[in-house]
Amino acid sequence: MADYFLERAKVAKVMIEDMFKVKPGETVAITGDTGSDRDFADALAAAAHAVGGLPLILWTPKASQDGQAGINEWPAKALTAALCKVDVWIELQSTIILYSHIWETAMAKNKKLRYLIIADSSIQSLMRTFVGFDISNLEQFLVKVKEMTMKSKVIKITSTNGTNVSYETDLNYAFDIDSGDYSKPKFGTAPGYVNIVPKTGTMKGTIVFDLLMNANVYGTSNHVEFIMKDGRINDVKGGGEAENFKRYLASFDDLNMYKISHNMFGFNPNVRNMCGEVVEDERIWGGVDFGFGHTSPMDMPPLGQVAKSHFDGVVSKVSIFLDDIQIVDDGNVCHPELKSLAYKLIGN
Numbered sequence: 001m002a003d004y005f006l007e008r009a010k011v012a013k014v015m016i017e018d019m020f021k022v023k024p025g026e027t028v029a030i031t032g033d034t035g036s037d038r039d040f041a042d043a044l045a046a047a048a049h050a051v052g053g054l055p056l057i058l059w060t061p062k063a064s065q066d067g068q069a070g071i072n073e074w075p076a077k078a079l080t081a082a083l084c085k086v087d088v089w090i091e092l093q094s095t096i097i098l099y100s101h102i103w104e105t106a107m108a109k110n111k112k113l114r115y116l117i118i119a120d121s122s123i124q125s126l127m128r129t130f131v132g133f134d135i136s137n138l139e140q141f142l143v144k145v146k147e148m149t150m151k152s153k154v155i156k157i158t159s160t161n162g163t164n165v166s167y168e169t170d171l172n173y174a175f176d177i178d179s180g181d182y183s184k185p186k187f188g189t190a191p192g193y194v195n196i197v198p199k200t201g202t203m204k205g206t207i208v209f210d211l212l213m214n215a216n217v218y219g220t221s222n223h224v225e226f227i228m229k230d231g232r233i234n235d236v237k238g239g240g241e242a243e244n245f246k247r248y249l250a251s252f253d254d255l256n257m258y259k260i261s262h263n264m265f266g267f268n269p270n271v272r273n274m275c276g277e278v279v280e281d282e283r284i285w286g287g288v289d290f291g292f293g294h295t296s297p298m299d300m301p302p303l304g305q306v307a308k309s310h311f312d313g314v315v316s317k318v319s320i321f322l323d324d325i326q327i328v329d330d331g332n333v334c335h336p337e338l339k340s341l342a343y344k345l346i347g348n
Contacts, residue, residue, distance in 0.1 A: 007123050007124070007127050008043045009046075011127060013047050014131050015116075015130060016044065016053070017051060018180075019116075019183070020183060021182075021183040022048055022053040022088060023052070024052025025053075026053050026087040027086040028054065028086070028088040029057075029058060029088065029089045029090070030055065030056070030089075031059075031089065031090070031091050032059055032093060033060050033092075034060075034061055034094075035094030036059075036092040037092065037122075037123070040092065040123065041057050041059075041092055042057075044090060048088075056082070061073065062094055062095050065309060066099075066309050066311075067096065067098060067099040067294055067310050068307075068308050068309065069252070070095055071100050074097065074100075076100075076101065076102050079097070079102050084109045084110045085110070088113075088115075088116075089106065089114070089116070090116050091116065092118060092119070092120065093120070099293075099296065107298065108297075112185055113185055114182050116189065119278075121277055125279065125280045129191070129192070129271060130190065130191065132270055133191075133268075133269045133345065135180040135191070137344045138179045138345060139177070139181060140344075141338065141342060142177040142192075142267060145177075145194045145265065148327065148337075148338075149265075149322060150171065152325070154167070154168055155168075155196065155198075155320070155321070157315070158318065159315050159317060161208045161315065162206060162208040163206060163208045163318065164205050165203060166204060167198035167199065167202045167231070168199040170197070170199035172301065173197035174196070174197045174262070174298070175196055176299075177194050178193060187296070187298060190279050190280070190282075191268060191283070192266065192267050192270075193268070194267065195264045195265075196263050196264075196265075197263075197299050200305075201230045202231055203231045206225055206227055207226045207228060208224075209313040209315060210316040211276065211278065211313060211314040212245070212312075213278055213311040213313065214245065214248050215244065215248075215313075216241055218274065218276045220241075222238070223238035224238040224241055224242045225237050225242070231260050232255075233258040256293060256305055256306060257292065257293045257308060257309065259305060260291075260292060261292050261293055262290075262295065263290055265320060266284045266289065266314075267283070269285065271283050278312060284316050285346065286318065286331030286332055286333070287315055287316040287317055287318060287331065288315050289313070289314050290315075292310065293308070294308070317330055317331035
């Protein structure tokens with residue numbers, strides 16, 4: 001138990017001091033719900049107070065659905081008003097506010113906001129994801145991958161699990177990274193990825209998931225694969241769990257829930273194996289995440305892709321091709337210009 005409290009305090013200190021670089025007088029909002037780790041919220045508040053910040057914990061009942069689908073279960077007006085005025089917002093929600101009208105309004109109106117979502121990640125997962133790597137080295141590597149990605153016209157991703165999917169890029173849409181530097185206004189998620197919003201209507205092929213939100217896939221023999229056509233889920237295959245997921249999708253009665261939202265290349269140097277926690281697993285080194293549903297106007301200007309919710313799935317070990325140039329081979333960085341940068345992070 002003592003180790004747990006020490007790890008919790010260490011993660012909080014790294015986030016507040018090294019990543020957000022909170023200054024005296026800055027307001028740090030920490031939102032969570034009845035399914036979140038209240039002890040960690042208190043640790044973040046204590047870390048903020050220790051550097052002269054002004055912590056504000058906002059705690060709500062756990063909503064039944066994520067994003068806009070859960071909007072009626074939160075005190076939306078009060079949350080929105082508060083989050084439009086803070087300097088930092090760390091979201092610990094077990095059912096996430098992200099992509100709801102609360103989040104969209106705060107991000108649009110609060111131009112100084114530094115936001116980070118970690119959802120209901122365990123302390124052990126946060127230790128692996130946030131602690132123990134050089135932020136500047138990670139940023140150098142991710143920026144290089146991003147630059148190469150932006151020069152490509154078509155991205156192709158394959159895996160020995162049966163994944164074989166491709167899409168076109170659109171320079172009008174988001175290409176971004178998170179290295180762990182949240183010291184300036186931004187939409188932040190856990191460090192260790194390059195994120196791309198595909199060109200609308202271009203994704204095609206097959207995605208076979210090693211982990212999928214709202215589906216019992218990870219660590220089981222269950223099989224769920226998406227058949228992608230024209231940028232949307234055209235079919236879901238894989239037996240009983242696939243049928244369950246079809247019903248989940250249909251329950252939204254929202255065609256945009258079937259559309260691709262974003263694709264992340266995972267490059268967190270500490271995340272080398274999956275653990276079943278989506279925030280960590282999305283960043284597994286040499287893997288990818290696919291997000292579906294709501295996409296913010298920030299990432300897909302000018303209007304975004306409005307949907308009732310958002311979900312993600314992970315393929316843990318992939319090969320990545322930027323046009324005809326391969327940068328990752330079966331989970332290993334293989335491009336000559338990237339290998340030396342990767343060595344600084346993970347060695348051979």
